[in-house]
Amino acid sequence: MTIRVMLADDQALVRGALAALLSLEEDLEVVAEVGSGDRVVDAARHTQPDVVLMDVEMPGMDGITATGALRAALPEVRVVIVTTFGRPGYLRRGLQAGATGFVVKDTPAAGLVDAIRRVHQGLRVVDPALAADSLVSGESPLTKRETEVLQAAREGGTVADLAKRLFLSEGTVRNHLSAAMGKTGGRNRADAVAIAERNGWL
Template sequence: MIRVLLAEDMHMIRAALTALLRLEPDIEVAGEVTRGDEIVPAALRLRPDVAIVDIDLPVLDGITAAASLRAELPSCRILVLTALGRPGQVRRALEAGIQAFLVKDAPGERLADAVRRTAAGLRVLDPELVASALQYGESPLTPRETTVLREAARGSSAEDISARLHLSAGTVRNYLTSAITKTGARNKIDAIRIAEDAGWL
């Protein structure tokens, strides 16, 4: 029996995935979580064979959570769910050592097969997804520019970011301007979109 931990914040999607997996005689849904920071504690408690992790989770993103899970419980294999339109995130996941991906709009029958292959330690890679992921290069942003842009993506003002990072508001604005220039964006919102799509945030 393959024990699965499911990490998905969208209730309907999580319920559908659980229902699909419960149809399989050799797969058991051992637990479900809705946030990235819940994955490692749940996995340490439940000891699943496979964790199915949505790439876009609240509190802690799926890639960061999956990397932590690999470190804390190496015996648990990770299958990442992703959208085809976010290839940069797949590149980040590949760099983090994750080798199993399932596109969210894949046919339902592929889910059980992907879980079995992941549990067996095999790669589950969509060639189109990997090819599009590799088109993005390394991030042109410095670590500080990345941090500031990530804070801006959460809706924080320059003043809020400056207080949180112990920088002057002018320095924060300079970092944002530099990030806009380096990403080739028109403005801050465009820079955030470009960086998120490329997996740089």
Template sequence: MIRVLLADDQALVRGALAAVLRLEPDIDVVAEVGTGTEVPAAAQRTAPDIALLDVQMPGRDGLAVAADLQRALPGCRTIICTTFSRPGYLVRAMSAGAAGYVVKDSPPEQLVDAIRRVHAGLRFVDPALAAEALAGGASPLTEREADVLRATAEGGTVADIARALQLSPGTVRNHLSSAIGKTQARTRAEAARLAEANGWL
């Protein structure tokens, strides 16, 4: 049996995924949780083979949890299952140690196939998203530029961002200027929106 842990903050979606997976003779859903912070304890308790994680969840997001699980439970492989079909998220998920990436509007058979493939030691990526990611390339932002844009998305002045990130206001302005240029935005708010839409933040 393939032991699966489900983590999704939407109870209806989580329940539907569990119901679909329980129809398969070789898959056993051993845990269902609604926040990223619940995943490590549930994984330690149930020893899943596969953790099926949403990207955006309360507490810790699925990408951070995937990295945590890779360190804490290397025998548990992670599949991201999300509504976000963005190349940037795919790249970040793979960098965090995820072995699979499935978009929620995929047919149920594709999710089941992904679980079986990942359990067998392979990788699985939604084919359309993989093609888009290869065509679009990686995030053009440096890690610090992404940090500054995340802080920008939360609001605040340049001085607020500088204090929060322990940088000088001049350094923040330089990072913002570079990020605006790389995203081809007109303002820092637009740059933050574009970077978020592409999954770079």
């Protein structure tokens, strides 16, 4: 039985390397490649993959959000998140979005191929070091609104700019930024954003 695979990664070189690697396996066939998260669902509808290898950081829509959208539209499709950044928060959010596999990009080729076969069989595959880190770090301490405010702060701008973008008052934005800095241990908002990003909370 051939396992139909779709690749979602914004780097053409990575997609090409993965496609070449997977084409060496008799039971795997790459049926689609996309470079942005917002193209994932449409491409999957047209090509009917069994497994999608999903990058996290992509334009249009990040891979974790795209995973949730794909699982809602086509629940039979399995998702393996493949990322350069082994962040515990990414793992937790990816699994919550419906991914059944999570591996980092420096996983050996045989390990990636094995992950595809195993998730296709209905098993869950998670990088063991990342799973251990996730248990240690726990869930994000940020509320949904604090996360949104830090995501907006990542793009820059004054408190007034953030307030306008998020349809909140300036005082509310300041309160959320202050709470986020306290929870992350950041000295300022840029520091809080950096710490939250490092942990995969954004």
